[in-house]
Amino acid sequence: MMEILATGPLNTVQDLGRFGYRNVGVTTSGAMDPLALRAANLLLGNAETAAAVEVQTFPFRLRFDQDGAIAITGADCRLVLDGVPLPPWWALPVRAGQVLELTAPVSGARSYLAVAGGIDVPVVLGSRSTALRGDFGGLDGRALQQGDRLAACAGGVADLPAAGLGVVPPETALAAYFPARDETGTLVLRALPSGEYDLFGRDAERFWAQEWKISAQSNRTGYRLSGDAIHPDTPVEMRSHGLVPGVVQVPPAGEPIIQMSDANTAGGYPKIAGVIEIDLWRLGQARIGSRIRLERSDVATAIAAEKAVEAWLSDIRHTAAMVTDALAGMAGRQGRNKDED
Structure with a gap:
């Protein structure tokens, strides 16, 4: 054609x-x-x-x-x-x-x-x-x-x-169901604490509070975030576990990686959070070099957004x-x- x-x-x-x-x-x-x-x-x-x-x-x-x-x-x-x-x-x-x-x-x-x-x-x-x-x-x-x-x-x-x-x-039609960009133009995405969240202690709060820049070392597999590094309170060794798009891992350097559409199927870095699935389309439209902030959310909020999208x-x-x-x-x-x- x-x-x-x-x-x-x-x-x-x-x-x-x-x-x-x-x-x-x-x-x-x-x-x-x-x-x-x-x-x-x-x-x-x-x-x-x-x-x-x-x-x-x-x-x-x-x-x-x-x-x-x-x-x-x-x-x-x-x-x-x-x-x-x-x-x-x-x-x-x-x-x-x-x-x-x-x-x-x-x-x-x-x-x-x-x-x-x-x-x-x-x-x-x-x-x-x-x-x-x-x-x-x-x-x-x-x-x-x-x-x-x-x-x-x-x-x-x-x-x-x-x-x-x-x-x-959808940015206009569904504006009531998705966080608006903040005053600096930063994209706000919702996420839930994940498997190893408690291991990060006070750094877990910094994870939510700071803005992250989508690094040039990003692709369809994962978005690497640049910012003030976060680390578990004590070093942790983990076996590899299953991954899906949206999972936020933290490698030893302390800069999180959000798994995207070509996400690895398994990995051993600790997981601090997971971007809710209904927000991943917004992340997929974020450009390299742009800034995002992760906002702690809950299941009820994610379900409400999913229902609005389906409607x-x-x-x-x-x-x-x-x-x-x-x-x-x-x-x-x-x-x-x-x-x-």
Whole structure:
């Protein structure tokens, strides 16, 4: 359906991830901002789990080989289709020969380009996600390159208005359920104390109180945080234990690491906290060099945020279905009128 004309490193095909294989050392992978990917798919009537392109290095430019429909969500990348600017969080029909370009984001770090039907690459261990460390999944287990061609899965049909259809981004629509950035612009994320939290004594309070900078030594595996080091009260040796995205480990140097989408499956550093799952999409949109602060939270708060997110996604699903039905009804009436003429 499309040919990649220009791309940077690390742009990949991702879905919601590969589950059930961490016990044999296979990472989950999947979108760094799963909320943006789910919303893009729902705008097109796809399954939420359909594969899309995760764009995190820019510019990214492609040409469509056939007519279809696309949705772009996530970071505001100043979208341009054949020279015409498009709003962020937007879905629209496209024609063969049109060129879409995404440039350096105004805000956020990653954009998601979904197509009607989903990106058609082989399913490996139940997922189409690219596992870069394992060289499998996605398109030949690697990042996208200039000249690559991506097809859509068969059966994908999205009836959209010619001008397109958009949604209110979650930063605005769900503002009441997520902590606002503080007065310095620092991103506030909620977390729960984890397994070895009590070992950190007074340093545990410093963990919550200070701002952390996302270090340049960060990637899809983990975000390393720069700041005043924290340490357990006494040195501790631990056996390796299972890890999942969101877990905050503290290596001997004292600068925490937050496990991300390509999280290690096991590790032996003490765990001080875990970012609640519903906040991970916000962390996935945080840029290298930006600042975050961890806020101690609770399970009830996390559940309330999850319910709000699911309601927002349900509204997108409902709206997209209504638009599709309305357009189908109009097409049917026009067909009957032609027959009568």
